[in-house]
Amino acid sequence: MGSDKAPESEIQGAILACRTLESDIRVRLVGPEGTLAPALKTALRGARLPIEIVHASEWISMEDKAAQAVRSKRDSSMRVGLKMVREGRAAAFLTAGNTGAAMATAKMVLGSLAGVDRPALATILPTMSGQPSLLLDVGANVDSDPENLVQFAVMGHMYAQNVLGISSPRIGLLSIGEEDTKGNSLTRDTFPLLKALPNLNFIGNVEGRDLFNNRVDVAVCDGFVGNVALKSIEGAAKLFSTLLRESLKSTVTSQVGALLSRRAFSDFKKRLDYSEYGGAPLLGVRGVCIVGHGSSNAKAIMNGIRVAAEFAHAEVNAGIEAALRPQA
Amino acid sequence: MGSDKAPESEIQGAILACRTLESDIRVRLVGPEGTLAPALKTALRGARLPIEIVHASEWISMEDKAAQAVRSKRDSSMRVGLKMVREGRAAAFLTAGNTGAAMATAKMVLGSLAGVDRPALATILPTMSGQPSLLLDVGANVDSDPENLVQFAVMGHMYAQNVLGISSPRIGLLSIGEEDTKGNSLTRDTFPLLKALPNLNFIGNVEGRDLFNNRVDVAVCDGFVGNVALKSIEGAAKLFSTLLRESLKSTVTSQVGALLSRRAFSDFKKRLDYSEYGGAPLLGVRGVCIVGHGSSNAKAIMNGIRVAAEFAHAEVNAGIEAALRPQA
Structure with a gap:
């Protein structure tokens, strides 16, 4: 329902x-x-x-x-x-x-x-290569502590390995710069814990753009940051597709052009299609x-x-x- | 240089x-x-x-x-x-x-x-209407306190009013739901302070998607959240334009179609063009x-x-x- x-x-x-x-x-x-x-x-x-x-x-x-x-x-x-x-x-x-x-x-x-301690909602994002990336938590928790983020990393690792089929998923900590010391107090406290974890392919801090460029398979963050990022991405995507549709409508007049552009547009939409991924797992x-x-x-x-x-x-x-x- | x-x-x-x-x-x-x-x-x-x-x-x-x-x-x-x-x-x-x-x-x-107490970097984002929105802080500060966010709101208000020419800028607090009580401890503590401020058109909590849909003129957040959001948006925009270009290349073959699509694509890019806004003010x-x-x-x-x-x-x-x- x-x-x-x-x-x-x-x-x-x-x-x-x-x-x-x-x-x-x-x-x-x-x-x-x-x-x-x-x-x-x-x-x-x-x-x-x-x-x-x-x-x-x-x-x-x-x-x-x-x-x-x-x-x-x-x-x-x-x-x-x-x-x-x-x-x-x-x-x-x-x-x-x-x-x-x-x-x-x-x-x-x-x-x-x-x-x-706290389940987390993971979202699946399209990337340049076609192999999706996983971002969690995107909404279940606010004010997480470093132990929560470590648990998110383990949960994301298991999901990426067993459901997405990535043998050694690259785990990143979502932050504001790639150097180890960049970030806020939560990410700075979480970094050494993730680094110390055995059996986890922790690649360090990653930035928002890395969600889309295949640098990372699983990015972890607290649920406030993840939810703001996800909704910002969705807002940008909607702006993008609305403006693109308007531009196509106002400039493409000949039938041939419209047909060809529609085909390109539908191919483009397919490659970004959320529905291929089937939804967000609650881990x-x-x-x-x-x-x-x-x-x-x-x-x-x-x-x-x-x-x-x-x-x-x-x-x-x-x-x-x-x-x-x-x-x- | x-x-x-x-x-x-x-x-x-x-x-x-x-x-x-x-x-x-x-x-x-x-x-x-x-x-x-x-x-x-x-x-x-x-x-x-x-x-x-x-x-x-x-x-x-x-x-x-x-x-x-x-x-x-x-x-x-x-x-x-x-x-x-x-x-x-x-x-x-x-x-x-x-x-x-x-x-x-x-x-x-x-x-x-x-x-x-802390200067803030403000970024200007394109929206559905063409009237841009302002998001701050996007990088100058991490671990802000409620007083910092109040100062960001005042700075964003003054910039939007005097430079963007918006007579009564709508100020929002970037959070994870529109209800007053939604958010993390920082936004929950900041909310009543913003509400109490005279001469400020505070509209309450806003979400990431509202940055693009003309619900808000100025959105405030701490620099970690803002920077993650901005880089995620930039990453998504790059993914969109790369995939779109590839789709146009692979499906649009006739000269007429390619020409018309190029025109639509350039109109579209112009409407999203960052360079129109001239950069981010450090407030x-x-x-x-x-x-x-x-x-x-x-x-x-x-x-x-x-x-x-x-x-x-x-x-x-x-x-x-x-x-x-x-x-x-």
Whole structure:
């Protein structure tokens, strides 16, 4: 019930996932049965696919305040879905809904992994090479301490290695200059801890531009800095695409030019397409939770289901707990 | 001597400024006379313009570490130029060189305005409407306290009002959600102080995307957050333009299409063009100092000279001191 076009995107995405992904994918759509059942029936057109509906009487909207919605909506689709993960009746939970509410509900329902003080939301960013980079935390925590950032680095490492398939992910500390001593008190205190960590390919401080130029695979920062950076990037991207569209409209008049430019523009958009990555994993909770964009279409939902399945298969969480276990 | 193409961009920019801006502009080029004099003579081609050379035996490169260069290069062009401002022999200083060194030298040579604890670097960002927004601090300070952010807000207000010509600039606090209580400990402590300030149009918390969508004219944050945001935006912009160029190259083959697309692309680039804004003002020092991009061309230098002149004429600094003077 989360996306801007719910439940249309979710239903079409589930159908696409069952048709195109590996055969063991089964999808449970969580929400009001009275809404979902007829919509699913229409969309299936008689086809038989492993999609079932799990009833939840309420849902959290984008406008709901996260903390309040989590408390007051006891039978929300998020809560019901995440309880299925906790009880082992689902391998993973995916939502394209309210990010704050999803994080708060997941933390409450699933709890944290052993050794993790604070779960973190990781976003996947496109880069020059096509191999995406990971930035965390982008919203779950403010006022982190150095130990939190070390845990973020370990979680990002495990996700990059096991889900993104990067054998020795380069871990960077997001700061304001590359020299070891650059940064604020948090990054200066975190730097030696990351440097001392065994089994981690820590490359030192990185800057905002390095998120896009393939210098780093996983960049860690506190959730305030990461969220400001992410929203600034999204704002710039929107400005960019709006101005580009206006410029194409006002200057490209001949049919040939318009056609060719449209093709270039759509190729360009595809290479930047968020929906390829399927959403942001919430790392450090006891289970799998992926948060997609509110604007997710069927393809984005399908990719979210794919990523959720890969995350669940990859045993990322066992790896995080093993890496954070105190050495005897 | 600062830009990537120094002294070419600086000399051509100075000539352009004298030819196209109002008549009272006089430019002093600061650097090694042996290098500048013949280059200026060639560029002038016999024309008589109010451009003179002031000798400085050294210059600070982009690779120099700021703190070290400021200490060791006692006769750098930055230092000599800023001393002219301090001694009243120049109304403003402009450099397209090493940003860190420019800030450190300006703070040391010029000192701070009364009531300003820490000068701040302000960057000018393009928006949907064409009216730019201002973000500060983007690099001069880390680990700021609430009082610093209040001073940034006052400085940004004065600059936006007197140089950007916005009568009642909307001031926002850069945070991670629009509600009053959202943010980290710094923004939560700063919020009530900004709200209590008379004569300031404080609109509350703003998010990264608001830098581009005309919700806010001046956004304040600590220098770590601002610098990470700015470099992330610059990295994203570079990724966009690289991918777009590649897409146009690979899909637009017919001459007509390529021509039309090029026109659209150049219109688009113009609307995003940093060089229109002439550089980032360092606010809070006793004098006028503007820091341009290293990649500044002649037009960017000309606009930097224009902005420096407007800044000097506008009495921004007197306004800042008056606004920060303790009430009797």
